[in-house]
Amino acid sequence: MWQPSVAPGAVDRIACVGAGVIGGGWVAHFLARGRRVTAWDPAPDAGDRLRRLVDAAWPALETLGLADGATRDNLTVAATLEEAVADAEFVQESAPEDLGLKSGLLARIDAAAPPGIVIGSSTSGYRMTDMQASAVHPERLVVGHPFNPPYLVPLVEVVGGERTHRAAVTWAEEFYTLTGKTVIVMDREVPGFIANRLQEALWREALHMLDAGEATVAQIETAVTAGPGLRWPFHGPCTTFHLAGGEGGMAHALDHFGPALEYPWTRLASPALTGSLREALVTGAAQVTEGRSTADLITERDRRLIAVLRALREVGA
Known part of the structure; x- marks a missing residue:
């Protein structure tokens, strides 16, 4: 039976695979919580772009309060995915929303990462059951869906796939909570999870009204914010x-x-x-x-x- 090799509260080294808006937001969040982060992204300018994102987020994180020992110097940008995850104690994947891409990437992470660590995906809609299909060790793969920006918005929705071990879900819930997140552990998989489906309902109705000439963008915005x-x-x-x-x-x-x-x-x-x-x-x-x-x-x-x-x-x- 699969068991995690490190306790959630003992995690120090985190790998973030994908360093765009969401992945970079995760990097900033984990750094602010005092963790060491190794990031990898295939884009040639990923390192410079990631550091600019972290620098932009840092004043807000300082205002909220940094954990002891938190510093941007704890960020390393790896040359390869395998290097990034080699000694990780947790991995957060934040690749673009393409099922084939994410499934293949998670399989690569699974093959390269230490066997007893949990791997989380930032997917905003895909089921883990579909994404873990190519992994050799699917039992440790979970969804850890954040909201943008991950360094400020506390919500994370956690759910496993059909082949995910319950211990991985429990571990992820505790780990994200210890980093300051508000965690929803879903009882079952549903595309889009909970918050995105609610958000999508409001967005869809706004589009209906706008398209039919029943409301303007300004009216829709004011109707919600006021x-x-x-x-x-x-x-x-x-x-x-x-x-x-x-x-x-x-x-x-x-x-x-x-x-x-x-x-x-x-x-x-x-x-x-x-x-x-x-x-x-x-x-x-x-x-x-x-x-x-x-x-x-x-x-x-x-x-x-x-x-x-x-x-x-x-x-x-």
């Missing part, structure tokens, strides 16, 4: 709907607004509000809000909204 976007740093769509139900919470909101799911407000097909779906929403809202009263939630929401509004004013947004 409206629901203000709540999203702390309340997702389920908790927002729960609060829309007042004292009755999610149950009242579904009974009151539920029929609107059938209205043609969106070009996306809405699921039928079945009894099981209703129960899942009511139960989920109760779990997320942990039994707190509507009054307490509203007080917290308003306090956070004021803080966000003040922050936006400070930066002139």
Whole structure:
């Protein structure tokens, strides 16, 4: 049975394969957390471009606070992929979104990296089951999907493929968490994962409205940034709907607004509000809000909204 050879908290040497916007963001993040990073990218100017990216990110990382010993001097740019991963204790792959390219690259990384280390992929949509098809040791391959820029946005979505060992998923969750990330471990594979699918739904509807002449780009942007976007740093769509139900919470909101799911407000097909779906929403809202009263939630929401509004004013947004 496969087992990781290094504990998540003991990782010091990280290899980042692919040094574009996402890969470079990972490099900056890991350096800021005090790790040593070896990067490789096939582009001839990859080293210079990567260092410019890290330099640009560093002031923000200094503002947030660097880990002890964090320095840009811990970055090495390798001449070959094999050199980059030879002594790595974790590998983060961030190649372009091409299934054949990523599958072949992960197989190369798997062949060259030490046998007991976990290999994560930054893919924004592919299933690990499809990407690990050519690997000799697929059990250690996981998705570690970040959001741009990875050195600031905390979310990482982790999921394994059909041939991934559960220990690799557990290891990745702990490792990313220890580097300061907010980790979602998905229960099952789904193309696009969770956040991208939600983001894509909003994007698709925006395109529909723009294409039909129903809204301008400026109106769409303002509709989000001056409206629901203000709540999203702390309340997702389920908790927002729960609060829309007042004292009755999610149950009242579904009974009151539920029929609107059938209205043609969106070009996306809405699921039928079945009894099981209703129960899942009511139960989920109760779990997320942990039994707190509507009054307490509203007080917290308003306090956070004021803080966000003040922050936006400070930066002139």
